[in-house]
Amino acid sequence: MASSSPLRKGKQERKSRSHLAIAAAAMSSPLSADDEDIFARLQQRADPKVLNEQQQAVDERVRAIYQKAQTRLGELLDQNSTLPCTISSVEVHGARNTRRGFLERIFDPLLSSNQDRPYTLSEALREVSARADKLNRFDIFQQPVSVYLDQSEVDGSGIPSIKVHLSGKERSRVLLKTGTDLGNAEGSAYGNLLWRNVFGGAENLNLNASLGTRTRSAYQATFDTPVLSNPDLRLELGGIASSTQKSWASHEEVLRGGWSKFRWASPSGQQHEFGYNGFWRQMTGLSENASPTVRADAGDSVKSSVFHSWTKDRRDSPLLPSRGYYAKLFNEVAGWGPLKGDVSFWKSEIETQAAVPIPIPGIKGDSGISLTTGFRAGLLYPLGLDSDSKPQLSRTNDRFLLGGPTDVRGFRLCGLGPHDGADAVGGDVYAAGSANLLFPLPRVGAEKPLRLQAFVNGGRLLSLRTADKNAPTSGAEVQNAMASTVSELTNGLPSIAAGVGLVYAHPVARFELNFSLPLVLRKGEEGRKGLQFGIGINFL
Helix, strand or coil, X not given: CCCCHHHHHHHHHHHHHHHHXXXXXXXXXCCCHHHHHHHHHHHCCCCHHHHHHHHHHHHHHHHHHHHHHHHHHHHHHHHCCCCEEEEEEEEEECCCCCCHHHHHHHHXXXXXXXXXXXEEHHHHHHHHHHHHHHHHCCCCECCCCEEEEEEECCXXXXXXXXXXXXXXXXXXXXXXXXXXXXXXXXXXXXXXXXXXXXXXXXXXXXXXXXXXXXXXXEEEEEEEEEECCEEEEEEEEEEEEEEEXXXXXXXXXXXXXXXXXXXXXXXXXXXXXXXEEEEEEEEECCXXXXXXXXXXXXXXXXXXXXXXXXXXXXXXXXXXXXXXXXXXXXXXXXXXXXXXXXXXXEEXXXXXXXXXXXXXCCCCCCCCCXXXXXXXXXXXXXXXXXXXXXXXXXXXXXCECCCCCCCCCCECCCCCCCEECCEECCECEEEEEEEEEEEECCCCCCCCCEEEEEEEEEEEEEXXXXXXXXXXXXXXXXXXXXXXXXXXXXXXXXXXXXXXXXXXXXXXXXXXXXXXXXXXXXXCCCECCEEEEEEECCCC
């Protein structure tokens, strides 16, 4: 064996040299015509039109396969929709920080052991989808939560059994955000800390702190939690400490207190809130030219109130609606019966909005042109008695304010309604309305959240006073004064302004830059001719 090794090695070397010689000869030989044709075709640039046609053909084939699979799946479901089945187990994967008891409240009703009869296949699929959607609405998992069904063994009754698997990834539990805000004559810096799923039951703790030019400081904490693992049933507790410069009324308001509220949604989509407010307010830091009205209300006051709000929103977009309607009703009662406090009133507000698309002949689908109308009204009715046993009139920090870039455009911030000297002191009754015509920008398209708008809006804000300027001295006089004040809303034209502007609906807020022109300006009110910039969520 040893003597034969050098022979084999020599043969291998000669064989390798021969292969190298052949390869070298091949490399040195000129390319044939066929080889040159191949290289020419490889170097030739493909026609974009041909590539596009090929890609369309591939897309159409994939679409046809997908539609065929969907059709087949639909046929199978239709053929077996009445097939009886049971759900034996539900497993949620990826819920590392979510309590088991919280999840059991959501999915235990789905198990067939808790049902009095088997599901049909269509019923089982519908119930599984509804529970997965419910889990999505807690906002603790990244969207979407995937659902998988697996058939387990047939039970003793011969009915097929299904295992349900839900897979999701929990969202980041802690979110810290800082930044600056600029808008509505105020600039501020803020910090926000959001802690999701605090105790594993979709609880949220939200801490906010801000420093600004008008809101000098504001610290707020809110904690909300679902009740009985229901995303449509939530309890919220909150507290606030803030100091705000009221430049339109020559004072600073310091606010300390808290609230609790219970929120729920009806199956028809109506939103309800019922809660309690308890606040200690201080009117302080009066300027040298503060009006007698502001000076009379300066000092401390305590508001203890209960409130209820009802909301129904059927708009396609809350910030830039093109169709649908919105309605809200708010009622608050302060200082009545066991509520105590040193202010006593009933406060009621109503707000509506409607939007309709405007079709354009020759344009198929949504043209992007829409008409939006809005209306707001409010009433502040005194309930208590003062130290002289006379009806207690409202205070400056409880009254309505009107005017500015987010409600009645074309007027200064709080520029409508009663004034005492240079101070806007608010009113007890108001009504305001607007009509906005929105157009998509040329070469931008209707699908972009950018619009040109033309608008006209107006409103009136009145204080509760009798005709002879004397305060009511009895409950009957309060009723007469309120009826007289409400009827005064229709006496003459309201303050009116019109203009054009640019609207951008960001996912967080709506931005408007308008050129406004006051058309009707009542005595003592402050209009604003020219550019006006507004940032907000709820515009008139």
